[in-house]
Amino acid sequence: MTRVEVDLDICQGHGVCEMEAPEVFKAHRDHVKLLQTEIDEAAREDVERAVTYCPTAALRLVEE
Numbered sequence: 001m002t003r004v005e006v007d008l009d010i011c012q013g014h015g016v017c018e019m020e021a022p023e024v025f026k027a028h029r030d031h032v033k034l035l036q037t038e039i040d041e042a043a044r045e046d047v048e049r050a051v052t053y054c055p056t057a058a059l060r061l062v063e064e
Ligand code: SF4
Pocket: 006, 010, 011, 012, 013, 014, 015, 016, 017, 018, 025, 027, 031, 032, 053, 054, 055, 056, 057, 058, 059
C-alpha cells in the first residue's frame, strides 16, 4: 500500500499539490488537507507530480 504524508510544519498552503491531484489534496489557508491518505494506482501519477512540484517539499510517499 502507498500512503502520502504531509509535514504541516513546512507546508505553506500554496496549493500546487491541489492543482496536480485535486482528488487527494485540498489547500486550506496556510496548510493542506488530505482527502485521502491511501493512494491507489489511479491517483498515483498525480500524487507523484504533487510530491515533485511541492515548493516546500512537504509531501512524501511511503510504501508499506
Ligand atoms: S504544494 Fe506543498 S506547500 Fe503547497 S499546499 Fe501542497 S503540500 Fe503544502
